[in-house]
Amino acid sequence: MNGGLKIALPKGRLGQKVYDILSKIGYSYDEIMQESRKLVFCDEKNGFTYFLVKPSDVATYVEYGAADIGFVGRDILLENKSNVYELCDLGIGKCRICVAGKRDFPYHEKNHLKVATIFPNISRDFFRSSGKTVDIITLHGSIEIAPLVKLSDVIVDIVETGTTLKENNLTVFEEIVSISTRYIANKVSYTYKNKEISRILDLLNSLKDAKND
Amino acid sequence: MFKKELFTQKEILSFELRELFSSQGYSLYQMKTFEPYSYYLKNMDFLSSKNILYFTDRDGTLMALKPDITLSIIKNLDTAVDKHKLYYSENVYRAPNASGNFQEILQFGVEVIGRLSDEDMFSLIFLAAISLLFFDDQPVLLVSDNSIFQKLIEIAGLGKAYSRVFAAFQNKNLMLLEEILAENNTDQKYREILIRLLSLHLPLKKGIEELENLLDDEDFSENMAYLKGLYRYLEDRGLKTEVYLDFSAPEGLRYYDRISFVGIIPGASSEVLRGGEYSNLVKTKDASYLASGFAIYLEKIEDKGSL
Numbered sequence: 333m334n335g336g337l338k339i340a341l342p343k344g345r346l347g348q349k350v351y352d353i354l355s356k357i358g359y360s361y362d363e364i365m366q367e368s369r370k371l372v373f374c375d376e377k378n379g380f381t382y383f384l385v386k387p388s389d390v391a392t393y394v395e396y397g398a399a400d401i402g403f404v405g406r407d408i409l410l411e412n413k414s415n416v417y418e419l420c421d422l423g424i425g426k427c428r429i430c431v432a433g434k435r436d437f438p439y440h441e442k443n444h445l446k447v448a449t450i451f452p453n454i455s456r457d458f459f460r461s462s463g464k465t466v467d468i469i470t471l472h473g474s475i476e477i478a479p480l481v482k483l484s485d486v487i488v489d490i491v492e493t494g495t496t497l498k499e500n501n502l503t504v505f506e507e508i509v510s511i512s513t514r515y516i517a518n519k520v521s522y523t524y525k526n527k528e529i530s531r532i533l534d535l536l537n538s539l540k541d542a543k544n545d
Numbered sequence: 546m547f548k549k550e551l552f553t554q555k556e557i558l559s560f561e562l563r564e565l566f567s568s569q570g571y572s573l574y575q576m577k578t579f580e581p582y583s584y585y586l587k588n589m590d591f592l593s594s595k596n597i598l599y600f601t602d603r604d605g606t607l608m609a610l611k612p613d614i615t616l617s618i619i620k621n622l623d624t625a626v627d628k629h630k631l632y633y634s635e636n637v638y639r640a641p642n643a644s645g646n647f648q649e650i651l652q653f654g655v656e657v658i659g660r661l662s663d664e665d666m667f668s669l670i671f672l673a674a675i676s677l678l679f680f681d682d683q684p685v686l687l688v689s690d691n692s693i694f695q696k697l698i699e700i701a702g703l704g705k706a707y708s709r710v711f712a713a714f715q716n717k718n719l720m721l722l723e724e725i726l727a728e729n730n731t732d733q734k735y736r737e738i739l740i741r742l743l744s745l746h747l748p749l750k751k752g753i754e755e756l757e758n759l760l761d762d763e764d765f766s767e768n769m770a771y772l773k774g775l776y777r778y779l780e781d782r783g784l785k786t787e788v789y790l791d792f793s794a795p796e797g798l799r800y801y802d803r804i805s806f807v808g809i810i811p812g813a814s815s816e817v818l819r820g821g822e823y824s825n826l827v828k829t830k831d832a833s834y835l836a837s838g839f840a841i842y843l844e845k846i847e848d849k850g851s852l
Contacts, residue, residue, distance in 0.1 A: 397812075398814075415716075415815070417716055417717040417718075417793070418716045418718040418721075419717060420719075420720075421720050518814065519793075519809075519815060520810075520811075520814060520815060520816075523685050523687070523746070523789065524683075524685075524809075524811050526746065
């Protein structure tokens with residue numbers, strides 16, 4: 333296998349948080365967070381190659397072996413049913429996936445729902461287990477508008493603080509799952525690069541333990 | 546004399562493996578193009594894909610177009626024979642998948658079925674391990690014992706959470722396992738065993754030692770003796786393939802009822818070989834029968850070259 337560890341890092345706000353954690357466990361490489369259009373970075377000192385990718389694509393890079401490890405939200409892993417090892421919870425990017433809708437919508441009385449979401453698979457699995465039948469409408473952003481313009485009865489979306497929902501006169505009916513950022517590894521790399529992958533896992537766990545003490 | 550350069554890497558590998566299998570006493574199985582759909586419908590739990598292509602015959606019988614080789618072999622077994630050693634290289638067909646395309650998939654594999662001894666079972670795992678050496682000189686075979694896993698789940702009272710525990714093991718997802726153990730108020734003893742088992746990834750010998758420390762009660766003595774027998778068998782034959790004990794390996798836990806394994810090579814994104822013991826399936830044919838087999842994914846060769 334090619335030497336060194338290939339790491340898929342999410343771009344944007346989550347990427348900054350992940351990078352801060354990597355720095356704390358001794359793997360800082362400042363060039364990554366500098367403003368540039370560069371997407372691949374080689375940290376020769378540690379033998380790491382970083383790829384900056386869209387947060388929702390991190391698990392795909394890892395699953396298909398283009399990256400050995402990555403950092404990704406649990407929502408993406410659940411939605412894509414990614415075939416990767418989910419090794420550790422970083423404790424960042426904490427939020428919930430919830431069913432929400434207009435305050436006056438009789439959610440609990442309805443057996444059939446029109447659901448707008450960016451998570452069609454999570455939604456389908458959830459409503460199947462709850463016994464409600466649903467029409468899933470897949471959207472790619474600004475989900476909160478859907479019930480307001482009668483595109484859907486409810487939405488399934490990420491809720492962090494609930495402010496956006498409140499400002500749009502929406503409320504949470506039910507929580508589906510809580511999510512946070514996970515340290516993941518490709519299943520083949522886990523064997524061939526076990527020493528490096530396990531070392532990062534140990535350092536991440538130690539950091540978490542220190543925080544909890 | 547054939548010129549090697551006229552063949553693709555995949556074709557050459559296929560010839561070499563067929564030569565290996567036949568040198569070990571395996572003979573070629575050829576499947577009929579159409580077989581009754583009702584047989585596959587009855588055994589749906591044992592199929593990796595439910596997307597069977599079927600047609601109505603002139604007499605109204607639904608006929609399936611080559612859905613799976615292993616099930617076909619079992620259907621056509623002559624139970625008067627004590628031991629069947631078969632290999633196959635056939636295309637199977639699937640109805641449209643999520644992306645809407647019909648699929649033609651090459652299935653290449655080996656089965657040993659019959660009144661088998663432990664040695665017969667071990668020899669198939671040995672064959673899987675040496676087959677991997679045709680792909681790469683640093684292959685690894687990840688071995689799991691599903692009967693241990695299933696027994697533990699039962700004893701720990703986690704039967705209802707079986708699918709979730711299985712999902713946690715498959716992805717080495719400790720967070721999910723801890724969540725399930727807490728929800729079910731699992732006894733501390735089994736909590737510790739399951740947590741350790743989930744992250745276990747050790748060379749076979751060390752793995753067995755670790756397992757022996759974890760599972761010290763009599764319930765597992767037969768399992769431990771079997772695993773030790775496997776280790777001795779592979780060791781005595783000077784196997785060059787590394788073998789690891791890892792309980793995340795199997796995907797079809799309900800299908801494989803004792804040892805299961807996957808083969809990996811550096812540079813491929815996922816396994817190139819998968820197999821295991823599936824005696825429960827053949828017992829429906831003959832109660833005294835046992836079975837084990839593996840499939841090789843030749844298409845992963847191209848995958849490897851691209852990395």
